[in-house]
Amino acid sequence: DAGITQSPRHKVTETGTPVTLRCHQTENHRYMYWYRQDPGHGLRLIHYSYGVKDTDKGEVSDGYSVSRSKTEDFLLTLESATSSQTSVYFCAISEILGRGRSGYTFGSGTRLTVV
Amino acid sequence: AQKITQTQPGMFVQEKEAVTLDCTYDTSDQSYGLFWYKQPSSGEMIFLIYQGSYDEQNATEGRYSLNFQKARKSANLVISASQLGDSAMYFCATDQGSGYSTLTFGKGTMLLVSP
Numbered sequence: 001d002a003g004i005t006q007s008p009r010h011k012v013t014e015t016g017t018p019v020t021l022r023c024h025q026t027e028n029h030r031y032m033y034w035y036r037q038d039p040g041h042g043l044r045l046i047h048y049s050y051g052v053k054d055t056d057k058g059e060v061s062d063g064y065s066v067s068r069s070k071t072e073d074f075l076l077t078l079e080s081a082t083s084s085q086t087s088v089y090f091c092a093i094s095e096i097l098g099r100g101r102s103g104y105t106f107g108s109g110t111r112l113t114v115v
Numbered sequence: 116a117q118k119i120t121q122t123q124p125g126m127f128v129q130e131k132e133a134v135t136l137d138c139t140y141d142t143s144d145q146s147y148g149l150f151w152y153k154q155p156s157s158g159e160m161i162f163l164i165y166q167g168s169y170d171e172q173n174a175t176e177g178r179y180s181l182n183f184q185k186a187r188k189s190a191n192l193v194i195s196a197s198q199l200g201d202s203a204m205y206f207c208a209t210d211q212g213s214g215y216s217t218l219t220f221g222k223g224t225m226l227l228v229s230p
Contacts, residue, residue, distance in 0.1 A: 042119075045218070099167070
C-alpha cells in the first residue's frame with residue numbers, strides 16, 4: 001500500500017470559484033501525478049512532480065496549477081472552476097521496482113462537480 | 116509522444132470463458148513498459164499486469180496474461196476463466212520504461228461478464 005490519500009473525496013463547487021484538491025502520500029515517493037478521468041477519454045495527465053518545487057505540465061494542463069512544497073503533498077488548484085472541469089481526479093505515485101521498471105499506484109479519486 | 120488505442124468500447128463474455136481485450140500502442144521509444152489496469156464500479160484503479168519492451172516472454176499473473184507482439188505493437192490482455200467479478204473497465208497504458216516517467220492511457224474497454 002503506497003499510502004495515498006486524496007481529499008476531498010467528493011466536492012460540488014460553483015463556476016468561477018477556486019478549488020484545491022490535495023494528494024498526500026506517506027512513503028516519501030519522489031514522483032507524483034494528477035490525472036483526470038472523463039467518459040470516452042480514459043485517464044489524461046494534468047501535471048506531475050519529480051520533487052519538491054519541481055513540476056511539469058501534462059497533456060491537459062490548461063486551467064490547472066500545482067504546487068509541491070513538501071514531499072508528501074501535491075496540490076492541484078483550479079483557479080476559476082468551469083463546468084468542463086467536472087471530472088474524477090486521480091493522484092498517483094511512481095516508484096522504481098528494478099530493471100528500469102516503474103510501478104504506479106493510484107489514490108481513490110476525487111469526484112468534482114462544477115455547477 | 117506515446118499513444119494507446121483500445122478499439123473495443125465494450126465486450127461481453129460468459130462466465131468461465133476466456134476473453135481478449137485489445138490494445139495497440141505507438142511509441143518511438145526503444146524502451147517502454149506496458150500496463151493493464153482494472154477499474155471496477157467502485158472506481159479504484161487496480162494494477163493487473165506489466166510487460167517490459169525487452170521482456171522476451173509474455174507476462175502472466177494468475178488468470179491474466181499479456182499477449183505481447185512487439186512487431187505489431189500490440190499488448191492484448193487475456194483473461195482466462197472469466198468471473199462475475201471481472202466485470203469492470205479495463206485500461207491499457209504505457210510509459211517510457213526508463214525509470215521515472217509518465218503513464219499514457221487508452222480510452223478503456225468495458226467488460227461485462229454474464230452468468
